[in-house]
Amino acid sequence: MFEVTRRFFIENTPNGAGIWGRVHGKAILVFCVPNGWDINQQEFLRKAVIKSGIMSRTDAETRVDFVTEGEASVHYALTHSSSTEWLRRNSHILVMDAGGSTVDSTLYKCVQEHPLKLEEACTSECTQTGGVFVDREMSNILRQKLQGSVYGDEDSLEAMIEDFERKAKRGFTGLSQTSVIKFGTPRYNDAEYGIQRGRLSLSNDEVKGAFDGVVKQILDSCSKMINGRQIQHLLLVGGLGYSPYLRLRIKQFLGDQGTEVVVVDEPEKKAAVTGAVIWFTQNLVSGRALRYAIGIPSTILFDGRYAEHLQRQSLVLSNPDRTLYLPSLTLLVRKGAIIEENWEAEWHCRWNPSLPLQANGQFSAILLAWDGPGDQKWLTDPRGDPVFGLRTLSTIVASNSDIYSAMKAATGPTGQVWRLDFSIRIWFKRAQLRAQLVWRDNGQRRTGPVSIIPATKF
DSSP states (O other), X not given: OHHHHHHHHHHHSTTHHHHHHHHGGGOOEEEEEOTTOOHHHHHHHHXXXXXXXXXXXXXXXXXXXXXXXXHHHHHHHHHHSSOOTTOOTTOEEEEEEEOSSXXXXXXXXXXXXXXXXXXXXXXOEEESOSHHHHHHHHHXXXXXXXXXXXXXXXXXXXXXXXXXXXXXXXXXXXXXXXXXXXXXXXXXXXXXXTEETXXXXXXHHHHHHHHHHHHHHHHHHHHHHHTTOOOXXXXXESTGGGOHHHHHHHHHHHTTSOOEEEEOSOTTSOHHHHHHHHHHHHXXXXXXXXXXXXXXXXXXXXXXXXXXXXXXXXXXXXXXXXXXXXXXXXXXXXXXXXXXXXXXXXXXXXEOOSSOOOSSSEEEEEEEEEOSSSOOOBSBOTTSOBOTTEEEEEEEEEEHHHHGGGEEEEEETTEEEEEEEEEEEEEEETTEEEEEEXXXXXXXXXXXXXXXXXXXXX
């Protein structure tokens, strides 16, 4: 894909080869990704860039950027709207990018009019549905409808779906009596199955059947995003967003709530891709809602006065100083927190190992993600089994040889014990989570590399 872009630029731009030679070594590569992706998928794409030879690991850390499809779409939608005068401070707009395989929805609040600044009002949604799922359901409907017909073979069905996707699906309003799919030649006839001269007629209900499962998921996502808020505008972008039937169902769903449904012009353009370019140059979004809580493994003192502690009595551990404690989760950032552009934070941690660190090797700290509701307190259930919704997000590392000098010896009830005080620093580079370890060496602030190791291996 990168090579095709390079050739196209060189062949279609005056002095293209010279311009490319000057700028390609400084170019920023922006990936537009689904709302539901996090650092694991981002790192996979970054590694693909490195393995393809487009840029080195060092360059990829600073010259690969990411934007969510929802954020790219709002930049596209606002740029291609006839006017943004309707945007008022504290008003809400819901942007839905209804594409082929996902529907990415993001609710924005206007926090400033001039210059325009938006802030996510809640965590975004990414629904695994879209136009291809309408095609798949229509394929199932046709396969069942044409059982026994000579035109129920796979080649004929494939030709029907291609024509459905190009015409009937895009023009379906939910109000017409019949839709027609063309395939084959005028010699194709099977009156028993509604096929005449290479044309298959489908009832309104049959075509609705292909749409309704997808539409229900979109409306459920829409309901979750609105959650009692007054939404002034809903902007629809993406291929499926131009479906008259989807627009009709959304308007029926919103009823008399006073929400205007707007379909952005220029459907031939890819909203996410065009929006990503606009996003990089304008960046109208000043705050993003975190889709998951971020925490670290920690401990709390065991206290037999509490039932939840007694339930976990089999999990009790002891420090070298004979203190009893339970493994727990400390939340650093809550789910749904609005992360401003310049936000960063540090949390102090203390580790008490029985033996000092070896000078070689690496010291690491784990970041956890909590996808569930509310504030999670424990690493496991009372039996010690994993808690559903709690996952390893990434690992932050530092060289033992660097952090070794921060180890301190102390005297405990059983003799000498060790203590390591350090901090975890977290910030976001637009949509990218960044983290590093921080410690003090002879009073001087020291930091580990700005890098994180994702938990998922692809």
